[in-house]
Amino acid sequence: MDDRLAARVAEQFGLTLITAVPVGFGADPTATLWRATTRDGHEYAVKLSGGGTPAGLVVAAGLARRGVSGIPAPLVTRDGRLSAGHDGRRLRVVPWVSDERAADGGMRPGHWRRFGALLAAAHAVPLADELAGLPREDHTHAAIAAAVRETDRRLHAVDGSADRWTREVAAHWRAVAADAARLLDRVDRLGAELRACPAELVVCHGDPHLGNVLLGPGGEVWLVDWDDALLAPRERDLMFVFGGGPAFAFDSRLDEAAFRAGYGPVEPDRVRLAYHLGVRALDDLWSWSAEVADAGRSEADRVRALRIVEGLLSPAGLVGLARGALRDLGRWDS
Structure with a gap:
């Protein structure tokens, strides 16, 4: 962390940092995260981000204030705001709660139960005051559809003059291009169907895979x-357990029974699960493929992105899960 940013943290949040170690968690290329320590020995996660929306901080603060456990409350600036601007990005600070990521394989039945209870509590929060103004799921996925089509155009145009990583990801893309086009078509149809059938909207995290879950030594579970x-139908979050569990559980064994014990009785709408699973598969496929083909990225980043693309396309990967969900509904071959 440079001196300007440390000074900004002190100016806005009243914290004097004595150490700030970069942390390589997350896939957001617009974000940088540090584990910072103050003179009194307290630790904080300091994040500088240009992605997402400010709504995330509003939700985290609102849920923590309402007593939903497992959500670290963001600190406020001296003038009461949840973030400060810095070089065109948002600077936010939250208490550092753990460096044990659930994605590394530590989820046990008790963790799955607490994870279910945490999501249930978030989904049950009344939509009042600041939470009522959150972005809303509209089942249009227009930006993702445009990005998929543009990525398809770019990767089909790749020739032998391209570098190794671009050629490799282009070959992977071409091998599944027909399936990707069909998946987008089926998702478009489901989106139109769901727009005509409104559902109850709840506060959703939007991305509760295990990379965003932290574990504590006493069995604690935090969602960050x-x-x-x-605001979306609860399937937007439940898709990560009921729709794509094997793909989203990383190295942890999915325990659906324990999750249900924490969440409570629920039978997700299979059509909504298939829709969100398909949208997520397309979003991951185009974005990670584009990162591989980005010559401006480091070789390490490009290799990592290529491995993720290969995982998405593997037999147990997200693209196959989305295809299977549609097939189970009789929507794949029709």
């Missing part, structure tokens, strides 16, 4: 990074 928070 609320940047994509919105």
